[in-house]
Amino acid sequence: MENRIPSLNWLRVFEAAARTESFARAAAQLHMSPAAVSQQVRALEERLGTPLFVRQAQSVRLTEAGRAYLPPVQQALMTLESATDVLFGASRGQGLYVQSVLIFAHGILAQGIADFETRHPDVSLMLSTGNSASDFHHGFTDLKIIFGNPHAYGAESDRIMGECLVPVAPPEIVAQIAQPSDFLKFPLIEVGTHRSGWVQVLEELRVMPGRRQMVHADSTVMAMAMSRAGRGIALARSPASDLDVSAGGLTPCLPEFxxxxxxxxxxxxxxxxxxxxxxxxxxIWLLDWVAAQGWP
Structure with a gap:
């Protein structure tokens, strides 16, 4: 299969020309001749099989394809520049690459990163998120924050914290939950990648599953979004999901449960x-900081 990834130099030239809307101005920024800029843009267009610019007398403007292509090209160039600076620039050796499951990054790390940066201003933290197991098996990271079996992701690990399952829904649904058996009147939104779910919750409530209606989501974030839309009852996973619950106007279905x-x-x-x-x-910071919050 032919590799369709273009030359990095072509992409740099394309980005400069798109940003300045001029081959001449792009040439001045890149210390090239306008003819060389035009040649490299033409080579990129031929490689992609579509025009990226409409040529005018004194300027150029992006085609629809060019406008769609520019943002990912700029993001890729910025990421490469940042990573190069962290690993090989003035801050070499102080770059830190952490990959985390999305709900933990959003609900937990976001609250504490400022504290870490204050304590370690010389460390440049680059945080990425993932959801599926395959997300965590590509690329370099110093540390991974995962949910579930740690042995599937690395040789050594530390337990950070657990979770509590809490049925949540919009207020109009919560108002109709007077007793545990009322859960079966509504679709129950399940995240299939978790071992703990509605089966465990219904057993704890001593509710016979009966003819329950299950709706499946690929993450807790998605499950709560579906619940906000009135699709059914989701399981919040406290404390990681607390921010999403409050921001989405969801409330616990049974107080204190x-x-x-x-x-x-x-x-x-x-x-x-x-x-x-x-x-x-x-x-050291993460384990101490989580322990100080009193989370399970």
């Missing part, structure tokens, strides 16, 4: 001894 989940969040790495200094600093 929750079920301890059977899985936990873990910080995963290949070797504690082999961690680079910034990763060691982040590990």
């Amino acid at each position: 929750s079920v301890q989940g059977s899985e936990a969040y873990h910080l995963v790495y290949d070797s504690l001894r082999g961690l680079r200094p910034p990763a060691r600093q982040f590990r």
Whole structure:
């Protein structure tokens, strides 16, 4: 299969020409001749099989395809520039790459990153998120924050915290839940990738499953979005989902009821001894900071 990824230099020239709307101005910025800019843009267009610019007398403007292509090209160039600076520039050795499941990054890390940065201003943290297991098996990271079995992601790990399952829904649905059996009147939104779910919750409530209607989502974030839209009752996973619950106007269906989940969040790495200094600093900070919050 032919590799369709164009030359990096072609992309740099395309970005400059698109940003300045002029081959001449792009040439001045890149220390090239306008003819060379035009030639490289033409080569890129031929490689992609579609025109990216409409040529005018004193300027150029993007075609529809060019407008669609520009944002991902700019993002890719920025990411490459940032990573190069972190690894090989003035801050070399202090770059820290952390990958986290989305709900933990959004609901937990977002609250504490400012504290880490204040304590370690010399560390440049680059945080990425994932959801499926395959997301965590590509590319380099110093540390991974995963949910579930840590041994599937690395040789060594630390338990960060657990979770509590709480049925939540919009107020108009909550008002109709007077007793546990009322859950069966509504679709129950299940996240299939978790071992702990509605089966465990219904068992704890001593509700016979009966003819329950199950609706499936690929993540807790998606499950709560579906519940906000009136699709059914979701399981919040406190404390990681607390922000999404409050922001979405969802409320617990049965006051004071929750079920301890059977899985936990873990910080995963290949070797504690082999961690680079910034990763060691982040590990110590994260475990201490979570413990100070009193989370399970």
